[in-house]
Amino acid sequence: MCTSFLRQWVKGAVAFGIQDTILDPNTWKSELVKQAFPISIADRVMHLIEDSQRLLSILERQQKTLCHNDCDQSNLFSWPDVSGVSRTTVIDWALLGIGAVGEDLGTQIGGNLFHLFVDPSRSELYKNLAVEAYLDGLNESGWQGNKNSIRFACYTTASIRYTTYAAYMLKFLTNRSEDRQNPLMRLSPRTSLQETICCWGEVIYYLLQWSDDARRLAYLV
Secondary structure, rough: OOOOHHHHHHHHHHOOHHHHHHOOHHHOOOOHHHHHOHHHHHHHHHHHHHHHHHHHHOOOOOOEEOOOOOOOOHHEEEEOOOOOEHHHHOOOOOOOOOEEEOOOHHHHHHHHHHHOOOOOOHHHHHHHHHHHHHHHHHHOOOOOHHHHHHHHHHHHHHHHHHHHHHHHHHHHOOOOOOOOOOOHHOOOOOOHHHHHHHHHHHHHHHHHHHHHHHHHHHHOO
C-alpha cells in the first residue's frame, strides 16, 4: 500500500526537474505557454513547492482513512444495481494507501478539473457541490470531525498535486503540433490545442488559489 503518497509525488516531481523547467526563462517565451498563462505562474508554483513540506506535515497529522489516490472521472463509473439504485464502481486501485480524510476529495476535484472533465467556467460550483456532498456523506456515517480539516486536505492535495503536474506538462506547450498524441490534446476532445490549453491554464490558476486557501486553513485544523 502507498504511504505518504503526496510527499512521494512532490519528491518525484522535484527529482524530475520541474523546478528547472519553471525557472528557465525560455519556458515562458513559448507562444502556447503565454496563451495558457498570460500571467506567469512561475513564482506561485515555486512558492508552493517550497511550502509543500510544511503543508504536508500538517496534512499527515490529520485523521486517516483508506485512499484510492487516483479517483477522478476516468476511474469512477455510476451504474444502477439490481434494485435500480445508482452505485459508484471504482477501478484502478494501484495507488491504494492510507491518507488524510479529504485527500481523495482533492484528488477527485483536482483531477476532474485538470483533465477538463468539468468545464472551467463551472469550477467553483463543482467544487462547492463536491465538498458539500463529501461532508454530507461523512455526517451520515457518524463522523463528527473538523470540517476545516476536510477542506484543508482537499485544497492541499489538489493544489500541490496538480500544479506540480502542470509544471511537468509545460514542456509540451512548446510543441505546436495538433497531433492527438500530444498529452495536452488528450486532456479533452476540444477543437484545437489553443482552446484546450487556454481552458487548462484557467484551471491551473484556479487550483493555485487553493494553495492560498490551504495556507489559511492550516491555522484552523
